[in-house]
Amino acid sequence: MSAKKPLTVETISLDLQGATKEAILAEMVDLLVASGHIRDRDAVLKAIVDREKRMSTGMQNGIAIPHGKTDSVDCLVAALGIKRGGVDFEALDGQPSNIFVMTVSPDSRTGPHIQFLAEISRPLNDAAVRAKLLAATTREDVLKLLLG
Amino acid sequence: MFSSEIRFIFQLGILIVCTRMGGYWLRRWLRLPGVLGELVVGMLIGPYALGRLPWPLIGPPFPLSATGSPVSPELYAFSTFASIVLLFLSGLETDLSTFLRYSVAGTVVGVSGVALSFFLGAGCAVWFGLAPGWLDPRALFLGAIGTATSVGITARILSERRKMDSPEGVTILAAAVFDDVLGIILLAIVVGMVRTESAGISWRHVLYVAAKAFGFWIGATALGLLCARRFSRFLKHFKSAPAIAALALGFGLLLAGLSEMAGLAMIIGAYIMGLSLSRTDLVQVVQREIEGLHNVLVPVFFATMGMMVNFNQVLPLFKVGLVYSLFAIVSKVGGCGLPALFCGFNHHGAARIGVGMLPRGEVALIVAGIGLTSGAIGQDVFGIAILMTVITTLLGPMLLTGCFENPAPGLRHPEDVAKSQSKVIRLDFATADMAEFVLARIVRSFRQEEFYVYRLSPDAWTYHIRKENMFFILECDGHEIQLSTAAQYETLARLMVAEEMLNLRSMLHMAQDHVDLDSMEHNLVAGLFGEKEDFQP
Structure with missing residues (x-):
């Protein structure tokens, strides 16, 4: 996978506004629309919500990795959002989630979907990286932190 | 001659x-x-x-x-x-x-x-x-x-x-x-x-x-x-x-x-x-x-x-x-x-x-x-x-x-033994059939991620999975599936298996809720040993 290319400054938000899980997901999908590779916003949102219904992607330490597959995207797209104060995302540890990494990839095409998700979320295992991410003041800083 | x-x-x-x-x-x-x-x-x-x-x-x-x-x-x-x-x-x-x-x-x-x-x-x-x-x-x-x-x-x-x-x-x-x-x-x-x-x-x-x-x-x-x-x-x-x-x-x-x-x-x-x-x-x-x-x-x-x-x-x-x-x-x-x-x-x-x-x-x-x-x-x-x-x-x-x-560890220091172990994900299933089915699904999902999956021998359920520097060993022995890899690829391994388990659960629900397995079975066997019309499902 060419190092986290799908993630760009345009698909990063340092201050998500949504106060519920659904609102956060919709806001993140809107960020993805900015990538220009999405043909049907609602189909993408449905793919993400359907995946969340099967099992929440809220992990531990404030991390959530909502993702889905749909042919309404041409290629793998990714977004990253930060929610100040966090939001209830039905996370594994029961804590509010504040860092969201969203990926959507074409359903009928093979490609490194989970691999990308794993690569981008691996640095987030490190508490220091998470702290820096939450303290970042520009989207460029976030990108630099994750691209290493 | x-x-x-x-x-x-x-x-x-x-x-x-x-x-x-x-x-x-x-x-x-x-x-x-x-x-x-x-x-x-x-x-x-x-x-x-x-x-x-x-x-x-x-x-x-x-x-x-x-x-x-x-x-x-x-x-x-x-x-x-x-x-x-x-x-x-x-x-x-x-x-x-x-x-x-x-x-x-x-x-x-x-x-x-x-x-x-x-x-x-x-x-x-x-x-x-x-x-x-x-x-x-x-x-x-x-x-x-x-x-x-x-x-x-x-x-x-x-x-x-x-x-x-x-x-x-x-x-x-x-x-x-x-x-x-x-x-x-x-x-x-x-x-x-x-x-x-x-x-x-x-x-x-x-x-x-x-x-x-x-x-x-x-x-x-x-x-x-x-x-x-x-x-x-x-x-x-x-x-x-x-x-x-x-x-x-x-x-x-x-x-x-x-x-x-x-x-x-x-x-x-x-x-x-x-x-x-x-x-x-x-x-x-x-x-x-x-x-x-x-x-x-x-x-x-x-x-x-x-x-x-x-x-x-x-x-x-x-x-x-x-x-x-x-x-x-x-x-x-x-x-x-x-x-x-x-x-x-x-x-x-x-x-x-x-x-x-x-x-x-x-x-x-x-x-x-x-x-x-x-x-x-x-x-x-x-x-x-x-x-x-x-x-x-x-x-x-x-x-x-x-x-x-002899199962004794081969390393001299116990802390080396702990460090040397690669990360292993183990899944235990009720039957060997089910384990083999899930194994095939995991193999398929790695292939969908464009990994090269290679079965070591037709006699054993052991696969080598590789892409660039990433390497996984996937094995199935009876009821158990085991996926091992280096620590840096553990996140990927866990996510891959977790997604496949979710897919499996959805498949089972769909099979129960939306597919009429009974009539499918009946239609398949009906008429095998007599007229199909005699058969009332």
Whole structure:
């Protein structure tokens, strides 16, 4: 996978506004629309919500990795959002989630979907990286932190 | 009488049928490596045994040629091609990443084993009067023949006992890479020296030939590894897997020819081409496509080597052969085991490593075959080499299995034991059927992520999964599935399996809620034993 290319400054938000899980997901999908590779916003949102219904992607330490597959995207797209104060995302540890990494990839095409998700979320295992991410003041800083 | 072409076709047919059946029965009844069966079949049907007797319809299938050569030129050419394919695949299977990760222990163990094997092998020739001095071709060949471990045999045992990624397993695999490379460089030097023997052998000459062989090796390998990615991109243009594999092998043959022109053995070029591709993600594609060719060719190669054994020449030297075999055992068990004691292993680990490095196989036979056909060694020395290969191949798996019976850790310090363990995900299912079903789903999801998934053997549910530097071992044993990988890829492994388990749950729900399995079953069996209309679901 060419190092986290799908993630760009345009698909990063340092201050998500949504106060519920659904609102956060919709806001993140809107960020993805900015990538220009999405043909049907609602189909993408449905793919993400359907995946969340099967099992929440809220992990531990404030991390959530909502993702889905749909042919309404041409290629793998990714977004990253930060929610100040966090939001209830039905996370594994029961804590509010504040860092969201969203990926959507074409359903009928093979490609490194989970691999990308794993690569981008691996640095987030490190508490220091998470702290820096939450303290970042520009989207460029976030990108630099994750691209290493 | 038949023309030489028809005789060759008969010979090939007999060899393929007899080696396959012989290998199968030996493996099934005595649980011995197939290579032994193939060698023994070759000895039995060769020109020094049954092959010179007239068979019904076809007469003697393997007569001695007019020049006294035990195999026909056609069969020899075929067997040379087989050895090139074999070494091309050996290069392809070389796990450079494991080698680099465990390079310190691997290098120490590999170098020490090669040095002692070469010294004791060549020494055996000198001490027992087979060669007048250390620089005599017979001494050099007996030294070189004993150096390369046949890691395939050890790898199968490690895989069966799930020890492939144990500290001992990775050290053996890393050492075997070094050992193969050193063995092949040694062969290059020995062949170079023998070919220019008329010029007189001096230490200066040895250095010159060694530098030339080493130079070709390093130059070609460095170029191969540097261009591997570009070469693999070029191959991928051809889209179809058979075309990619055929092109890769074709280039392997070209490099083999070039290395022969440079005064080295052909197998060296083939090995370098395989090694260059081993770091690309085309490995599994090429392996899978060439597997069929390999399955036909390789038994013929081993049997041809067996056919060249002249019992009359070997019997007088049988005792020397046993001593040479004993030296070959000591040189690996001691030469690899003792240094392992200084690399953090205790005596259990050192014994496993020493025994794991014991089997010699394809490289030893190829080197011996080159020595015999070039006239550098006689049939007596060749016979000794075959005896050693048979004994070490026979003993290696038995001893290694015994060494792993004791579950004691092989590392000296418990904290090293904890650190060395790769991350393992285990899933236990209610039935073996269910485990196999989920295994197939996991394999499919890795393929969807564009990983190359390669099943190690049709007899076992063990897969190697690879993309770029990422490597996973997926195994299914009865009810249990196990996925192991290095710590840095654990997140990916967990996410992959978790997604597949979710997919499985959705499938089961859908099957229950949306598919009328009852009427599907009824429709399928209705009417099987009567009129469909009589049946009321």
